[in-house]
Amino acid sequence: MPIPQIQAAEADGLTKEEAMRAAFEELGVPPDAWEGDSPDDIRRVATAALELDPSEVTIRVLSEGTKGLLGLGGKSARVRVSLQEAPDTSPADILRDIIDLMGIDAEVETEVREDELYLNIDTDDVAILIGRHGTTLDAIQYLVNSAVSKASDVRQRIVVNAAEYREKREDMLVEMAHQAARRARATGREVPLEPMSPRDRRIVHMTLRDDEDVRTFSRDEGRFRAVVVAPSDS
Template structure:
């Protein structure tokens, strides 16, 4: 395969990702109507995934404790997309800015834990996290120049930060 072919193959199909976002938005609007909740849907494509956000909601009913309801809602939305497209979706759902706030929080946690590992030279295990949360921590640790791994089984899978 030539370099140009590899670049084309690696590039995300923006039209397909936009279609995923549209399907997800329609599905979520239906759920909001059924639940009699007022909210708006924002769609975007970031990198290789569709991003859909429910904004303008009051309260955290669609987020739940620790984002549990949000995770379930994201899986249901991915299933709705899969049902219509036949393709596995990596769609990311946010509700009322929860994921963005959590991303900032986890970046701080990952950066601070990496600093601890750098100074102590000892590996450090963090609390169990969702796949989204682990990805954010892995990115923060890599940004600090260290390596990390996920260990354990879902739902108790956690990040271990390793010294250089």
């Protein structure tokens, strides 16, 4: 991810509040924007004017200042204000960073499908990105979803796709489910399928949920968890 750009300014004033206002003005806050005199008022107005979250502003009082005796020998207050721009946490940019770390040249396009955000990868290194049965693609998808959930309050399922792998995989799983159902009906026995990801298992369950002749359930744990298709009366 890009390194945040940090801007900072130091300023003097008769009081720390004056120094704060002066430092913020150096960073772009209009002089006529101020409302209230407390440090909290100054921070609130400044962050609103700069369109920043308060967490992106650091105020450090370098010197409180002194008034001196009879107006003589006083020392100015000095304040340093640092602004840190929030890093770009868009799902597409997070995915691009992961792909770059893998040393793969690729383009990322976004597409909204119902309540899911699809990130479609266009690359010549499709096989490397997908991995066996999509394990690499699933791992990348997990990393993107985790990074986005930590950086944002927005909860939207993100699907990472490459060369329409998700669609092709779903078609294959649907056919596999129907074949297992036919075999279970013909033999009267359970038909265990290969271990699958939660997403793939859900596709199998949903495919056969309305088939009255068979039932589906999952067996084993972790990476060995798999769907079993069995006759309804077994």
